[in-house]
Amino acid sequence: MKSAIATSVIALIAATGVNAQDLPQAENDWFAAGQARLQEELAKSVNTDRALNVILMISDGNGVGTNYASRVFAGQEEGGFGDEYVQPHEAFPNLALVKTYNVNAQTPDSAGTGTAMMAGIKTKAGIIGVNENVVRGDCSTLPGNTVTSINEIMTEMGKETGIVSTARITHATPASAYAKTVDRNFEASVPEGCDTQKDIATQLIDAMEAGVIDVAMGGCMRNFHADDGGRREDGVNLIERAEGLGAHFAMDQASFEAAPLDGTPILGLFENSHMMYEADRADEPSLAEMTGAAIAALQAKAGDNGFFLQVEAGRVDHANHAGNLARVVRDQKAFADAVAMADEMTDDADTLIVVTADHEHALAFNGYCGRGSNILGLCMGIDGAGVAHTGEAELASDGKPFTVAGYLNGAGSVLIEQPDGSYFGTRPNLTEEEATDIDYPQQALVPKSSETHSGEDVAVYAKGPWAHLLDGTIEQNVIFHVMHHAATVE
Amino acid sequence: MNRRTLLASGLALAVLPLAGGSAHAQDAAKIRDLYSGGVNLSDWALAQVGERVTFEGYMAPPLKANSNFFVLTALPMSVCPFCETEAEWPNNIVAVYSKRVIDVMPFNRKIEVRGRLETGSYRDPDTGFLSLVRIEDATYG
Numbered sequence: 031m032k033s034a035i036a037t038s039v040i041a042l043i044a045a046t047g048v049n050a051q052d053l054p055q056a057e058n059d060w061f062a063a064g065q066a067r068l069q070e071e072l073a074k075s076v077n078t079d080r081a082l083n084v085i086l087m088i089s090d091g092n093g094v095g096t097n098y099a100s101r102v103f104a105g106q107e108e109g110g111f112g113d114e115y116v117q118p119h120e121a122f123p124n125l126a127l128v129k130t131y132n133v134n135a136q137t138p139d140s141a142g143t144g145t146a147m148m149a150g151i152k153t154k155a156g157i158i159g160v161n162e163n164v165v166r167g168d169c170s171t172l173p174g175n176t177v178t179s180i181n182e183i184m185t186e187m188g189k190e191t192g193i194v195s196t197a198r199i200t201h202a203t204p205a206s207a208y209a210k211t212v213d214r215n216f217e218a219s220v221p222e223g224c225d226t227q228k229d230i231a232t233q234l235i236d237a238m239e240a241g242v243i244d245v246a247m248g249g250c251m252r253n254f255h256a257d258d259g260g261r262r263e264d265g266v267n268l269i270e271r272a273e274g275l276g277a278h279f280a281m282d283q284a285s286f287e288a289a290p291l292d293g294t295p296i297l298g299l300f301e302n303s304h305m306m307y308e309a310d311r312a313d314e315p316s317l318a319e320m321t322g323a324a325i326a327a328l329q330a331k332a333g334d335n336g337f338f339l340q341v342e343a344g345r346v347d348h349a350n351h352a353g354n355l356a357r358v359v360r361d362q363k364a365f366a367d368a369v370a371m372a373d374e375m376t377d378d379a380d381t382l383i384v385v386t387a388d389h390e391h392a393l394a395f396n397g398y399c400g401r402g403s404n405i406l407g408l409c410m411g412i413d414g415a416g417v418a419h420t421g422e423a424e425l426a427s428d429g430k431p432f433t434v435a436g437y438l439n440g441a442g443s444v445l446i447e448q449p450d451g452s453y454f455g456t457r458p459n460l461t462e463e464e465a466t467d468i469d470y471p472q473q474a475l476v477p478k479s480s481e482t483h484s485g486e487d488v489a490v491y492a493k494g495p496w497a498h499l500l501d502g503t504i505e506q507n508v509i510f511h512v513m514h515h516a517a518t519v520e
Numbered sequence: 521m522n523r524r525t526l527l528a529s530g531l532a533l534a535v536l537p538l539a540g541g542s543a544h545a546q547d548a549a550k551i552r553d554l555y556s557g558g559v560n561l562s563d564w565a566l567a568q569v570g571e572r573v574t575f576e577g578y579m580a581p582p583l584k585a586n587s588n589f590f591v592l593t594a595l596p597m598s599v600c601p602f603c604e605t606e607a608e609w610p611n612n613i614v615a616v617y618s619k620r621v622i623d624v625m626p627f628n629r630k631i632e633v634r635g636r637l638e639t640g641s642y643r644d645p646d647t648g649f650l651s652l653v654r655i656e657d658a659t660y661g
Contacts, residue, residue, distance in 0.1 A: 310612075352595050441596035447626045469550065469594045469612075471628075479598030479627070 074123055081495040081516035082336035082380040084184070085325075085372050086147065086509070087119075088203055089365045090140060091347030091358075093390020093488045094127075099355060099435055100362035102405040107363075111402040111418070118370040119385035122491040126500045128509070130389045130488055133162045137485045140347070141214040143388035143506055144206030148340070149177040150510035158202060158230075159210035167213045169224035176210040180510060184338040184517065185242045190293075190331045192245030192324045196305040196317055196361070197344025199248030200230040203388060207340050208237035218253040218261040229253075235268045238295055239275055244331060245324045247298030247315075248344070249305040251281065259302055272297045286315045291323060293331030307345050307357045308364040309468055317343055318367040325375045336380075338517075341368055350391040351480045353440035353471040356406050373493075382494035382516045384509060390486040392438035392474075399424065399434050407465045409434045423462070430457050433465050435472055440481030442471035453477055548576035548632045551594045551614050554653055561639065561653070574634040575614065575655060579625040583647040588618045592655070596628035615644070615651035618658045625660075633660040 055061045092100065097117070105115025132142030135155040142155045149159065156166045159179060164171045181191040195204040200217040209230045217230045228236065231253040237243040252261045254268040262268070273279050277295040280286040289296050300314040308316070315323070321341050328337035343365035349357035369385055376383065399409040400419025408431045410419035423431035436442075445453040457473060464470060474481065490509060492500045496516035500509070556562040577592040594612040616633055625631055635658030643650045 354595055441598065441628045443628065446629050467550075469552070471596055477628075 076498045077379065077495045078519070079380065079495050080519050081382040081513075082334075083189075083338070083376060084180075084336075084382045084513050084517050085339045085341065085376070085384070086180075086513065087341040087365070087369055087372065087383065087385045088144075088147070089343040089346050089362060089385075089387050090197065090203055091350045091389060091391050091483070092343070092362055092365070092387040093393075093484070093486055095393045095395065095486070096346065096350065096358060096362065096391060097387070097489065098395070099393065099405050100359045100366070103359035104363050104366065106402070106405060112405060113401065117366045118373060119366065119491040122383070122385065122493040122497070124492040124497040124500050126490050127487045127503045128386060128490050128506050129503065130506050131485055137483050138389045139214075139483065140202035140388050141206070144203045145177070146505075146507040147386070147388070147509045148179045148181070148206040150180075150507050150514065151177060152505065152507050153177075156214050157212055158205050158214055159208075160212065164212050167221075169212055169220065169226045172210065172212050172226045179207055180513060181207045181237075181242055181338060181340075183514065184336075185240075187517065188335045189337050189517075190244045190328045190335070191242065191338040192328050193243060193248070193340045193342075194245070194317070194320045194324050195248035195342035195344045196308075196364075197248060197342060197348070198250035198253065198304055199234065199246055199299065200250055200253050201248075201304075201344060203342045203344065204246075204248055204340065205230050205234075208243055209233045217250075219263045231262070231268055232266070235272050235275075238272060238277060238297065244293075245296045245327050245339075247280070247286075247296060247300075247320045247324065248342075249299070249301045250303055251299040252302045254299060269297070269299065283313045283315060286319070286323070289323060289327070291326040291330055293327060296323070296327055304345060304348065307349060307361055309357050309360045316367065317341070317364045318371040321368040322371045322375060325372060329375075336517075338513075339372075341372065343368070347391070350393065350437075351440075351482075353437050353442040353474055353481045354469065355393070355435055355472050356466070356468045356470060359405070376494075378494050380495065382492065382497060382513065384490060384492045384497075384500070384513060386490035386509065387488040388506075389483045390488055392440070392482050392484045393435060394438060395435050396432055403434050404462070404466055405434055406470070407433060407462045408460065426457070428457060430459050432457070433460070433472055437472050437474040437481050438484075439476035439478045440471070440474040441479060442474040442481075443477035444473055444475070445477045447477070548574045551575060551577055551592065551612055554614065565637065565639075565653070568637045569639055571637060572634060573637045573655070574632055576630060576632050577614075578627060578629070579622075579631055579660070580613070581627055582622060582624055583649060586621055587646065588621055589644055589647065589649070590616050590618070590622055591649070592616050592631075592633055598627045615642075615649060615654045616658050616660070617654060617656045618660065622660075631660050633658050635659065 102112030105112035130138045132138045132155040133152050139155040141158045145153045153162045157164050160175045163175045184191050193204045193207045202214045219229050256262040256265045277297045278289045280298040346361045396409050400412040402418045403410040408423040411422045413420045426432050444455045444457045446455045490500050499512045554565045578596045580591040580593050580597050582590045591613050635655035638654045638656050
């Protein structure tokens, strides 16, 4: 009977409602912030106008876990606990989770994921701009199996397009804007006898000549020439070819800053391979600077026709592969700065900005850590009497401290190869100073030369026309379809 | 040498100091302590030329068997730059010439190398590896 009465009271409250401001916790700051967010959600509206411009920003390897580490790092750099920090894309009004697998790979690679986002179809790992009928590395399987990228579609619509990356501009993600290749590694040459496609670098300059790509900035000079240090086996100097097409060529900070932003095509090739990590960057532009220049140049040339731009933070992925979280979060901060730059230079009313990652990594997080534990450092204890951590490192069952973040596999493995070929090891003891060093590789379990991607979901954040279509849990190729719809809807 | 030529030459040495700290006499130096920006040697490095200095890092898989030469890396690197076409050789490395033929160490075991710091362009006759900074007459472990 007592239970029945209690149930009736609850039912009555539910039926009549209780004003949130009448609750005893109404004066709590968290409660007030929750109410404020509720009002923001209630005030949301959708934009169903056609998108003049579309910007796709991909942080390579920045899955939900990596993004979390970067958020905390950025917040701690500003003196906070870190958790409360909001990265620019995290303030976007629309969000979905993205399933990233390739058709033949539970754990995806950037070639298959790039094709999904840029052409609207999932395909195999390691191939770009082609469907799953292609056999990786077999040039004879390419004819009849190529797909059209969103850059090509936007060009047909009269828009200008560009690509910006801190990785090699011939690397998988930027290449998905312009290349059709049976192997992502055909960056500067194709195997003997392969007569169905050109190498990726040549395809980029072909795309610039065709007017498909107007701005291309990233790493990798070596794939474009055959001089000392160059990798072109055909002896062709693609840089001179681009300059002959009227493109401004940039290779360092000065020549980048000298680039005319009046619609002149721009080819920026910084470094011999990938651009530097943000932590080491010298005499080359930041991702935000390149993003700003690309938008300005595309806007100048496109005018009222609009543009499409793909921006990639390519080295978040590489630092993850190295197990070096200290460089991961710094490159992700540079990506966040680029997102802010793109947002600042465009109008939400006519520009769809989509921010996502192509895949996650084998990054994971330990507990239980107190507030303010350095995301790169040791897991400190929770203070039951306060908010900030205790300053005392938590200890594992082996009596040693451990870091907040670690990798499931990679070069930081605690298992070391022994002279007899077996693997054995114990966790090294670790200080906060060692763990937060810029060159520290996080401890890992499975010994591998290079840490791997993972198949875990990534997030996609969006604002602008039709951004609300990115919702729920989606397949990665849906991103293309939302961008395409936004730019073509009548 | 302009920037394009420099990049094309594949010189594997450029690294920037990040925290601005230089090595303490009693601690092993870090490879980044060698540089003050781009490929410019730091004041600390210039002061140590000809002196025996201890660096910490990792032994990259040797480029050649039965050699007294290896590359010390700031981060574990399992790939040999001249063995794998897809390998990306980092710029935060330094050449080491040991006193004796080296015993190969796991690429991800941190080691300390002590030797005489030398500068100047030198191309290894066996591997073709070009270095501008070296640790010579070195011991390690």
